[in-house]
Amino acid sequence: MTILNRRRRKTVAATAIAGLLVTACAGGGNGSGTTTAAGVETEFDSFTWALQQLPVSLDLAKDATVNTQQVISLVTEPLERVANDGTFRPALAASVTQPDPTSIVYELAPGAQFSDGTPLTAEDAVWSLQHVTDAKAGAQTAGRVKSIDSITATTPTTVTVKLKFADPTARDNLSVISYVQSKKAAEAAGAALGTPSGLPVGTGPYVFKSSGPDKILLERNAKHAKTQPKAKAVSFVPIKDDNTGQLAMRSNSINGAQVTNVKQIGQWNNISGAQTVQLPANVTSYLTLDTSQPPFDDIHARRAVAHSIDRQGVSRAVYGANGVVLRGLVPQTLLEGVAGSADTAKGFLETLPQYDLDKGKAKSELAQSKTPGGFEVTIPYTTSSPWAEPTILNLQENMKELGVTITPKPESPEVWAKRVFAHDTPGIQSMQLIATIPDPNAVLPRVVGQAGIAAPGLNLANWTTPKIEDDVKALTGSVDREARWAATQSVLKQVSEQLPYIPLYAPNFVVALGKGFTFSEPVTQSDVLDGTWIQRVRATA
Template sequence: MSSTRSGSPLRDGRRTHDHTNDRTHGRSRVHRAAAAVLAAAALLVTSACSGTAADKDADRATAYKITDKTPAATGNVDSFTWSVYAEPTTIDYAYSFDFPPNQILSNVCESLLRWNPDLTTSPGLAASYTNPTPTTWVYQIRPGVHFHDGTVLTADDVVASLSRNLDPETASVWANQYKNVKSIDKTGPMEVTVTLTKPDSTFNKYLAAGPGTVESAATLAKSGKDYGNPQTGVNCTGPFSFGSWTSGQSLTLKRFDGYWNQELKAKSGEVKFVFLADATTRVNAFQSGEVDGGWMVPPNAYAQLGSTEAGKLYFGRNTTVADEVVANLKGPLGNPKIRQALLMAIDRKGIVKAGAGGVGEVSDSLVTDNLWADAPPATREALLKDLPKYPYDPAKAKALAAEAGVNGQKVVIATSPLDSQTTIITQAVAQAATAIGLKPQIDSLSAEKYTTLFTDPAAREGIDLFLTFWYTSITDPLDMFASLETGAFSNYGNWSDPAFDAAVEKAVGAYDPAVHAAANAEAQKIASRELPWLPLYTLPVSVFMGKKITGVQPSIAYLYYPWAAEIGAKG
């Protein structure tokens, strides 16, 4: 759901943007963008599922709560089935930056650090690490860890795995997380040292996600370009090993009995991921018990699945914000006062009710509140005070727009017939534009052409606004804000603000939590005032589990945390 899927914004360019790396940076963004669009398409269907009317679902807006942990499993199960809205193109970690491959790989491969369901970070394949200088990170590799083929994890495997992200031939989607890396070296039998060209406060955090994935060096060398495909699979250290992959149908994982972490030893002997692209089909499969569960439940099925006897619907922590991207700052939306007026005229509460099944919260920020967990109390208090607010007020919005010179100018809103949520949002934004005196024109694009809005500047020509769902892959607002720096690949409207850039650069170089948070807070204040993107609402992670299984921890961390290992029998 974001723009590289709705995903984690990779820090792409800065004012000192290196154009020689554009292809690599662009590829990262391509994946994020595709994820955002395809995830949206998978999430929802325009018509109601199993005969439940969409308008009735809206009227029955689901009361929801965030669940940290579902009831613990009472025992093991032989197997369970899990629905995925699309088949991965590969499970090579260097190209996995989307919901389908990541929710599978998170149970098979592991990173140096671990992003937990509560959005904290803890040691993973690195038993410990130090930061002896601002440009040096030293990792002590955990001893006694075995790959699925029985070989033992070494520092050489770590160096080979991380180094792929630096190799232009690999063109990893995670290359941008390594943009400040000078070298990756084995500095002891079980020690790896990463040397940076300059301080980077997010580099170590990203090693709890895809950028920190470790694979067998021997497997990488042997598999070559076939690594991660249906015939070859992968050879990692997680609680499940790769079993089989039937293209177009399913992918199966098997419990790895030699797994090092007894606390996360898999409770299921097997997990079968079935590829179900149609949202109605997925919901019916939940109801019938054909599948035992799945992430990303279609919102217009919340009411239906919230009351079924076939299982239970849960909501968990997320880092996603739905935004309207301002793609043209040379038109009428180039005036920040008009952007402010437009946001005030959008009925965001109405969108949450009608488009998201009542599950979500209006947001005036481009990041979720839980990303500020490490900020000192004083900073958090200041955030609430300093954040500009845009309550729904069409009359005030119209007056502000008139003062700013709005007088019937045309704005083009790009959309795609992906789902009911997208349609509802687009209609609400168009109504708001009309309410402040603009003349909206809705351009409906195919899913493929919509995806190119995130990857090709030429595709955005003539487009003023388009929708994205944007999540972060680390617990840090900088993951979002760095995407809006001058020259960043994901800065789709070419917005530029020197004070914002200075705040982001200060946050990048600041390891001190207070300084880092203060710089992020300054960036948020500027972005929320200038509105290069219009924040609409936050939404939780959704997951459905059938009546036979339990144990999952609902959280966006499922993209990197071995969530399936905790699922077992329901008492």
């Protein structure tokens, strides 16, 4: 986007995080956050945060998941950060300029050094940016910024990124993957980078002390040039579900965790001294239907599926009042900036066709398909998503009488993510994403269009049209807001009509803090992902 569009978006974007990390809709977790109890300005020995799964790799290019980002963001720092409202905040770069539509220039702040004592240079930043945008090397993060032409160190403290075309969200997307690590240490680690024998070396407030299957331990980085957090050490441990997490918090084995089953908020709050905090967020869940092969190369079969899910009922059962049903593939908060206002975005979403549970319509659509007698399909899903199994079981029950046999296939988060990034596309699968920049480009160009129909692309429906290709070009290559809004509407309308994806739910993003801890000020989901949350953790006494 141009500077003009960025400034315009600052005034209209809602306070919700909206890029894309594998793991959206007004009313679901889009408030300003929850007020927490006051803390004290004293240091404390340690803080333990629970993740659903520890990272497969501590190199974001090899494991582009929210779990990885939450860990590495405490050790490595980005060039800049993007806030929930779309504004930029400085990090390793003291200034960032865009002298023309195809250039981004980062001027590094003075004084930064890595935890091994070596100074940060532009060469380190260049290596790090090239690493996370290297599609040929298989970087899972490369799909975020496809407009990169070159990344060079134009002075010892200046990094210049040249784009092939005027990409309206290149700067945004780079901000969420530009975690800078020591070039020297990374090259020495080689293929082992991200493993316990090749841990990244960064400039952040912490340094890796150890990494194992049961715990990742970080200790303060004495070379960190900025304000030190109050926690002297931070540990990350795997907690597979909320019930296990609640037991761990009751025994003080963990001090904080994401609440994955938001219907259990009350149970978390019943833990002595604990509190839950609802964070502004954009999380979207949906089903993908592979349009490249039977039976879902047939629109009637896809419509039959869409009319066989009780989205409202499943949402109430899984989330209670802490989630909403999506009206489109992306939430309203991703649309407000490019639409020009919240009302415009909301009004457009209300025009999109909705597919509610209707067994009569499902039967009629299947009868018109190439498989009128039914079909068999296995649906893989990650066990870390509380909505996935109930949704698939609901679909299984509702389609049984139509002659459709659905077999749920639970997968660990690790297996699921590996398959997704390998572009392994079964007939139907569950998908959940966290958008990390407040723009439709966070999702739409990633999940539609020819460019995403190959690993590590996320067009898991293998779906495109000539019009979609034109729309993707406008979304990613135009700096005109009205042209991008027209393309956004076109993509969302085509998705709603052709159903390569079935939008499902947008749950709130909630974290729990254990006895003795609080946040000194409100945090957002972007703070949890970019590492700034740790600066706000305080002891209560």
